[in-house]
């Protein structure tokens with residue numbers, strides 16, 4: 001018997017209700033020569049290996065702040081380990097043209113050759129993240145998890161692993177995340193991204209502390 005639309009419609013609606021909420025991970029990465037060069041290196045085994053080796057050498061310099069293998073030991077300096085290489089490259093381009101402000105990194109990027117920037121991004125993307133235990137306490141972490149799963153997961157993913165356009169958050173430095181969320185919310189000028197201005201607009205200071213504690217504890 002042929003089913004009519006009215007007969008199957010309730011089923012379709014139920015499926016839509018039960019389906020997991022969709023991600024908003026659709027934003028497209030800007031197509032710059034550097035991004036193209038990175039994608040070429042990713043696609044070629046020999047280029048890939050050479051870039052990771054070069055990135056490892058450069059990392060001895062970055063380690064002063066970003067820690068061994070990109071697991072930072074300075075509270076306000078981000079981990080680079082485990083980030084998507086395209087995301088890292090995208091942030092470097094933002095430092096280079098002043099869309100992201102931090103004097104030291106702006107100067108450093110100008111002193112680096114394009115191939116070195118690509119090699120660093122490819123090296124750090126491969127490094128495992130060492131998650132630290134948040135000193136904030138289990139109750140605040142649990143509160144942060146609820147908030148994260150309401151708002152942040154849509155772009156950063158349920159497990160906080162990020163993508164080419166959205167930062168990996170899992171295991172990120174608690175203090176750095178707190179500082180960064182305040183900057184987006186308060187429009188202090190160091191970071192600008194319309195997605196994050198919108199996402200932090202309704203956060204109070206406690207929401208920020210809770211979410212940062214949860215993020216730091218995510219594996």
Ligand code: HEC
Pocket residue numbers: 058059061062063064065066076077078079080088089091092101102104105108120121167190
């Ligand atoms: C003197 C300390 C210092 C050194 C050395 C340093 N960085 Fe940084 N870097 C920072 C700080 C601090 C930030 C965060 C800036 C902010 O608050 O936005 C940062 C941010 C970054 C980011 C953005 C990360 C994110 O999660 O958005 C990238 C990528 C980066 N650095 C790459 C490098 C590389 C590659 C090197 C070595 C070639 C390096 N940095 C050396 C201090 C340093």
Ligand code: HEC
Pocket residue numbers: 024078094148151152153154155156165166167168169177180181191192193195196199200211
């Ligand atoms: C609509 C998509 C979207 C949502 C929802 C969203 N973010 Fe983001 N987030 C982004 C984008 C895009 C960036 C990169 C922004 C930039 O270039 O500065 C980012 C960057 C960040 C960063 C900086 C990471 C780094 O390594 O420097 C943090 C921290 C962050 N988001 C936390 C959150 C938290 C916490 C929530 C939930 C309250 C959230 N985000 C919700 C899109 C989103």
